Amino acid sequence: MPELPEVETVARQLAPVLQGRRALGLRRLDPLLRVDAAPRLRGRTLEEVRRSGKQVVFRFSTVERDSRPVWGVIHLRMTGRLIWVGAGERRPARHLRAMLALEGGRLLFYDARRFGTWGWHRSETGFAPAGVDPLDSRLDLNRFVALLGGSRQELKAWLLRQDRLVGLGNIYASEILHRARLSPFRPAGSLSRGEAGDLLRATRRILRRAIDACGTTFSDFQDSRGLTGTYARYLTVYDRGGEPCRRCGSAVRRVVQHQRSTYYCASCQG
Numbered sequence: 001m002p003e004l005p006e007v008e009t010v011a012r013q014l015a016p017v018l019q020g021r022r023a024l025g026l027r028r029l030d031p032l033l034r035v036d037a038a039p040r041l042r043g044r045t046l047e048e049v050r051r052s053g054k055q056v057v058f059r060f061s062t063v064e065r066d067s068r069p070v071w072g073v074i075h076l077r078m079t080g081r082l083i084w085v086g087a088g089e090r091r092p093a094r095h096l097r098a099m100l101a102l103e104g105g106r107l108l109f110y111d112a113r114r115f116g117t118w119g120w121h122r123s124e125t126g127f128a129p130a131g132v133d134p135l136d137s138r139l140d141l142n143r144f145v146a147l148l149g150g151s152r153q154e155l156k157a158w159l160l161r162q163d164r165l166v167g168l169g170n171i172y173a174s175e176i177l178h179r180a181r182l183s184p185f186r187p188a189g190s191l192s193r194g195e196a197g198d199l200l201r202a203t204r205r206i207l208r209r210a211i212d213a214c215g216t217t218f219s220d221f222q223d224s225r226g227l228t229g230t231y232a233r234y235l236t237v238y239d240r241g242g243e244p245c246r247r248c249g250s251a252v253r254r255v256v257q258h259q260r261s262t263y264y265c266a267s268c269q270g
């Protein structure tokens, strides 16, 4: 499941290639995929591609007949992929679910397992995530402490809930807690102000590094060029159960918390 860095990677790669192109239309190729019927796109320009939470968002311009922009919002989920092909280029049709035709080429939406979605909105409030983006510069320590605000939930589970911080999943939650030297079992609301600062800094550091590495690839994730991210080589605890902690040498532990694997070092994260 792509997390924030993987989705950011896709959006950053697509933005310079797609922005400024005029839209010709959307074709749904698979009736089973959850792709909403698109509003009329012809004549609109794709003005912006960006990430919102774990979604890739496309903003199409207004047109004379319609004074409001249109937003296309894609959730890649497990196996969704977006691949740009220029005019005349061919790509395999297997698992191709939808196709956005733009001037000069097509954006192909592949999804082997069909958990992905492609929705359309007429306002930004329609798809705004419930939680705060951890990379949003307006998230300062005061606001972060307020988010943690007295929660009795275990930290690992707290990081995964999308209505507080948005975009974190199982891989980065374990990595962040290891970097911040915080136990995944601590109640989120029990952190001192200093520890909350450590957690916020670790979150941003890990996410930025992962974005620089174009994300982590486990099984299915590929970026918009069909490449795989390289962050896996920097993982300190995730998927390393029984191996030595890179900081202190103790064996990394794997436990199941709320049906999800948590990896941590009991000595570093006491």
Ligand SMILES: [Zn+2]
Binding pocket: 245, 246, 247, 248, 249, 250, 265, 266, 267, 268, 269
């Ligand atoms: Zn350790």
